[in-house]
Structure formats: C-alpha cells, structure tokens
C-alpha cells in the first residue's frame with residue numbers, strides 16, 4: 001500500500017462483514033491508514049421521498065434509508081473506540097459500486113467478507129467477494 | 145484481532161515478488177513473522193514419468209533460489225522462515241496454513257501461468273475460495 005492510501009471495507013450487515021470491519025480497522029490502526037466503510041443498496045434513498053411518481057413500491061423505497069443506517073451503524077460498532085471510520089453509501093450493483101469507489105477514492109486495500117451467506121438479503125454473498133477479487137485492480141483481502 | 149504469522153506462497157513470478165513486498169510491509173506494521181513456502185509441483189513433473197535424482201535435485205535447487213531471494217528481501221528485525229514442499233500447490237498451501245498457525249495468507253494474483261487477460265490465477269482462485277483463514281491477493 002502506498003503512503004496516504006485508505007482501507008475500504010464494503011459492509012452488508014452480515015457476520016462475515018463484521019469480521020472484515022474488525023480486520024480492516026486492525027490493519028488501519030497498525031499501519032496508520034484511514035478507514036472507509038461502504039454500504040451499497042439496490043435502491044436509491046432518493047426514491048424515499050413521498051413522491052407520488054416514485055416508481056418503487058413503498059415497502060422497498062421506504063426501507064432503504066433505514067437499512068443503510070442499520071448496516072453502517074452495525075459496522076461502526078465493530079470499529080474499536082478511539083478510531084474513526086468514514087461511512088459511505090451508494091446504490092447500484094454491489095461489486096460495480098465497490099470497484100468504482102475503490103478507483104475513485106485512493107483505496108490501497110479492499111477488505112471484504114467472503115464465504116458465508118448473508119443473513120440479510122444476499123449482498124455479500126460469496127459471489128460479490130468473488131467478483132471483486134476477480135475484477136479489482138486494487139489489492140483485496142478476503143476475510144472468512 | 146492480531147496477526148502474528150503470515151504465510152507467503154512464492155513461485156518466483158513477478159506477482160509473487162509483489163506479494164513478498166506487501167507482506168514485508170504488513171509484517172513490519174503488525175510485528176508478525178513471515179513464513180515463505182515454495183511448492184514444487186510434482187504432479188506436473190511426474191508426467192515425465194521418471195523422477196530421477198538429477199531432476200529432483202534441479203527442482204530443489206530452483207525452489208531454493210526462489211526462497212533465498214524472498215528471504216533476502218526481508219529487512220533484519222522481522223522474523224522469517226523458508227519452507228519447501230512438494231505436491232499440488234493449492235492443496236499443499238492450504239494444508240500448510242492449517243498446520244502452521246497462520247493468521248493471514250498473502251499471495252500474488254498471478255503466477256507463472258501463461259494465460260493472458262486473466263486477473264486471477266488458478267492457485268489464488270482456489271485458495272480464496274477454500275481457505276479458512278483470511279487471504280490477501282496482491283494486484
């Protein structure tokens with residue numbers, strides 16, 4: 001990793017992603033790097049607005065913002081006290097958004113949960129981590 | 145959370161050299177020990193049917209050159225050890241990780257393989273999928 005680069009942990013609220021946060025925070029602390037947490041939701045929080053023209057069914061649109069807060073809050077709780085992590089959220093296809101973020105934000109290392117099936121609606125399924133490891137031009141650490 | 149033992153499988157490729165460099169930086173930051181492992185792919189060699197002593201000796205020598213080069217890259221003050229095994233690389237690497245208290249495997253995304261346009265080699269692919277401990281793939 002280059003001096004001044006950042007560690008990115010994509011999170012989805014699963015146990016594997018909790019372990020990824022702990023690993024990312026540990027390495028950030030040891031090596032003196034900054035830490036980014038990123039949640040990618042399938043829907044844009046903007047569609048939450050009580051807009052009559054919103055095309056999403058209300059159950060999907062209304063829950064996006066809450067889920068964002070819940071997942072990022074849970075991830076934050078795995079960052080040791082005294083350390084700061086910057087929270088981000090995007091909407092779109094998880095692997096695509098993760099790779100886009102890493103390329104745009106000086107990410108030197110992506111730490112991602114792998115293997116386990118997400119108890120929440122399958123974001124960090126093995127397929128997302130596999131896709132990220134395969135396509136990333138940034139170094140990737142897969143936590144089991 | 146603590147990383148005390150880092151396993152670095154090396155095959156002498158440019159990708160594995162980059163993995164060694166990254167592993168040194170992390171070992172320094174975490175005060176961890178580096179275990180370098182070279183696996184002579186005997187299955188492949190066995191296709192030649194006869195494994196004469198001369199061939200085995202040549203294989204060993206090649207492995208030692210690769211391991212020596214990795215060891216020499218490590219600055220003094222970082223604990224390090226070199227291991228040489230024979231067999232199917234992916235399987236042997238996972239076995240070794242299990243038996244040596246490994247907290248993290250650091251490897252290259254590509255090795256000596258000649259397939260162009262592939263971002264992840266077959267050994268790395270297998271280990272990312274099957275490993276019980278965390279795997280860092282250096283790009």
Ligand SMILES: Nc1ncnc2c1ncn2[C@@H]1O[C@H](COP(=O)(O)OP(=O)(O)O)[C@@H](O)[C@H]1O
Nearest residue numbers: 153154160183251252255256257265266267268
């Ligand atoms: N025989 C081996 N012994 C030890 N490590 C190996 C061996 N073969 C591959 N590796 C490790 O796996 C990484 C990826 O290599 P590999 O998956 O074989 O890619 P490729 O298909 O391009 O050869 C290497 O950078 C190295 O870290």
Ligand SMILES: [Mg+2]
Nearest residue numbers: 255256257265
């Ligand atoms: Mg190879």
